[in-house]
Amino acid sequence: MKHLKHSHHSSYLQTTAAECGLACVGYVAACHCAAHSMSDLRAKYAVSLRGSTLMDLVGIGAALGFSCRPLRLELAELDQLSLPCILHWQMSHFVVLKKVGRGRVLVHDPAKGERELAIAEVNTLFTGVALELTPAPAFERITPRSRIPLAKLVGKVDGLIRSLTQIAVLAVAMQLFALLTPIVAQWIVDGAIVSGDRDFLLVLALAYALIAVIKIVLEAVRSWLAIVLATQFNLQWAGRIIGHLLRLPVHWFELRHTGDIVSRFQSMQAIQQTLTGKLVEVVLDGGFGLIVLAVMLLYSPTLSAFAVAAVLAYLLIRVLPHGIYHRLTDEALAHEAKAQSHFLESIRAVHTTKLAGLEEQRRARWLNLFVAGVNKRIGAQKMSLGFSLGYSAVFAAEAIAVLAVGATMVMDNALTVGMLMAFISYKDDFTSRMQRLIDNLMSMRMVSLHVERLSDIVLAEKEQTDGCAADKVINRKDFSPTIEFKNLGFRYGANMPWIFRNLHLSIQPGEHIAIVGASGCGKSTLVKLCLGLLEPTEGVIEIDGMPLSQFGLANWRRLVGAVLQEDQLFSGSLQENISGFDLQTNFELLKQSAQLAGIDDEIEALPMRYLSQVGDMGSSFSGGQKQRLIIARALYKVPSVLVLDEATSHLDVETERKVNLAINSLSITRLTIAHRPETIGMADRVVSLDASIHSESRMGSF
Missing domain, CATH: 1.20.1560.10 (ABC transporter type 1, transmembrane domain)
Incomplete structure (x- = not known):
């Protein structure tokens, strides 16, 4: 049986369905005495949730010092490969070929571990594409890192x-x-x-x-x-x-x-x-x-x-x-x-x-x-x-x-x-x-x-939330900052296409901006960047002239109320959910927030009113009710900036109009993602976003 002698490297198993290729490259590197841990590989070579292509693996392998050789071959030619190598598997997966013997092969499958398979079974799995990785002169051996104390x-x-x-x-x-x-x-x-x-x-x-x-x-x-x-x-x-x-x-x-x-x-x-x-x-x-x-x-x-x-x-x-x-x-x-x-x-x-x-x-x-x-x-x-x-x-x-x-x-x-x-x-x-x-x-x-x-x-690095924005500024009730996106660009990985790039946008205090565009053009991504949930690949977001990283995510999120598509309710009472489990709930503000969100009357009609239990992630409420409860939660913070990502998509037109009018009365800075013309028409300015450019229109253009 032809193979390269090496020990077991069982730690190279994929955590997500998308990182099988990264785990395979790491395994091959470990076989050549370059023991990069999976956590290090994830940090250096971010893999998109959409997976990796063969050329992505070539790029990662080259960065690790390998000479990479993609091949197309027949099943009978497996024993001619330089082992260990990477095989394309089931049209959507990668494995490492370790040994080839008479009628059987041994592979390391990042999803399942070590597997010994008959050639007949391999014939149904192997797509005919392989990647040989040979240490180049620049290849450096790395001793396994000492065990974490x-x-x-x-x-x-x-x-x-x-x-x-x-x-x-x-x-x-x-x-x-x-x-x-x-x-x-x-x-x-x-x-x-x-x-x-x-x-x-x-x-x-x-x-x-x-x-x-x-x-x-x-x-x-x-x-x-x-x-x-x-x-x-x-x-x-x-x-x-x-x-x-x-x-x-x-x-x-x-x-x-x-x-x-x-x-x-x-x-x-x-x-x-x-x-x-x-x-x-x-x-x-x-x-x-x-x-x-x-x-x-x-x-x-x-x-x-x-x-x-x-x-x-x-x-x-x-x-x-x-x-x-x-x-x-x-x-x-x-x-x-x-x-x-x-x-x-x-x-x-x-x-x-x-x-x-x-x-x-x-x-x-x-x-x-x-x-x-x-x-x-x-x-x-x-x-x-x-x-x-x-x-x-x-x-x-x-x-x-x-x-x-x-x-x-x-x-x-x-x-x-x-x-x-x-x-x-x-x-x-x-x-x-x-x-x-x-x-x-x-x-x-x-x-x-x-x-x-x-x-x-x-050992994963925590989100850096500290900043130098003065408390006396961010604690002012009338504080309404200018938000600027300068040369902003984002993509999920080094080899992934840009979601958008070279985006410039300035939002003035009290202005209502509507972001529109086709599905998948990056509207929700832009919102997550604005909230600090994602980091820009290039460019900068400034709050009152200060980069968001310096202003501080914790400071920024204290000023912002947000309703995203992924938001959920928690187990507990309606009062706890709207107030964010505030131990000293302001009941006047609680009721005012629910009224603005158009949900107060429905809560008052419940037997337990605001003490009614939500259930598992709000399963006892309709989609529209959950959206309005989440809007009320955002308003309870008395935010200076309100970010709404399809926040009223489950509401009927009349209820949506009432909620939008109530929010408009607050005269705070708003960033809204919407598809309905009624919601878009209430904005001061409309920004159309696609994969690479954006354009602006004043209210009434849509």
Whole structure:
């Protein structure tokens, strides 16, 4: 089988359907000892949600120092390719070809992981296009970046060190008492039983009982402290992570499926269990394991050698296949995240699913994704079963050997019966500690997988919202800034077409601008740029002569009320939704905002009025009602600038006219995207936007 020797690079799995090509290039680079992480590749080579072409991959490969050679070939010519290379797959996907053998090939599929396929199956998937990537003279090898320190990922957790120390002290005390138990048993056998001293036996029995009671009390206190620590840790760390997550740029969310984000967030639990439980166990098992081994050597070096040999054998059983186990677990998590995304999508779109008759298709597709994850999980579970069977076999053989040799030593008077019993107790304690130590160390190595997944959230750069606009300016109720777009251009990726370019627009205080144009020409994109949800590819947006980045997104958003097509209501009452969950709701302003949005009468007609519950994302309200509630939420901020993106598209003409007239009475700066002539006709100025240029007309031209 022809192939380039390389190790597994299971971390090169796609997060979104669009980044399979980027993951393939990263995988090939890693095979040539240039270990670019997926997070680094995403940052440097932004991939549009629309995917990548073969020429996009050529551009990325060239930037990484590869000489790229696109090819068209027949299936029989696969073995002539320089491996690893990239194959075009199923007309809409890319995979990495790793090996070509007799009748079978091995590929790395960024969507599914490593796959071995028959040539007949490849014939139905391969499109006949391949991309060879050969290191050019400018190619630089990059060593894998050091693993992200847990301390950097976790940050500061109040009370963590103190609680861990308390748990460790209690655990040490428990272990010290545990060391006494075999000695007491030895004294009972060799002393009390042999001599027939009942009084001595009673004393030893009471001592044994006292040790047991102390161990139980210490274990109860230690377990309670562990629960308290885990709770404190989860509250502080989870709160910090969710806070960071909500401050990430919108584009970060657009490139990821909801299920994948949830899966990465849940990786926090595996890390928490390691830090609050397994870390202390590893230290104690390692330290006391050596102490117990020293005691065993005092009894019999020969018998101790059997125990040490068994531990080393189990260590090999766990370490040698760890890479495969790691890969299977990583791929299982990726598949489970996709299944979760599909599930959430199906629940959100249940109306569409029913009306289109897609119940069976959605079920079948979810089942395929779920089964793919189950298959990977079963592979990992098979290995876990193998570890368990290996442990049982190795230590059963060790127990038989120790018992047989120990009995011989007793018959030769090298040991007493009590000494043999004590040794076996110490030996069982030693082997169980070592087994637990090895398993925990392997689990801690697996935590690196969860650390890598969670780091995609924690290490992502937050949206820069700070600015230097003076509070005394932005807090003025009459503050109405001039908004200017200078030489503005935007596209989603370096190789993507421009949405618009060279756009110049000035919006004066109190002016009402209507943006019109064909669907897809960039109207909503322009609004998102104005709100700071996207960053311009070129050009600048100025607020009162100050670039938006300097003015500060937080300052700007305090001044702006916005209604976008993607806006949603939250679970809670109408009062909470309109007021933005204001803890000190201004009820006069609340009602005024609802009146301006034309929704007050309908709210007052409800049994609970403003305390009526919204339900899941406003599912109990019509589209027009939800739009007016969201408009009321925007008006509650008393904005200086109001941005409306198809904000009244679900309203009838008469209701829309009333809402527009009410908003016009506020005399604030407005930027409106609309298609209806009635709404456009209320603007002071109309800007027509297409893919590359814009034109302006005064009111009445439409």
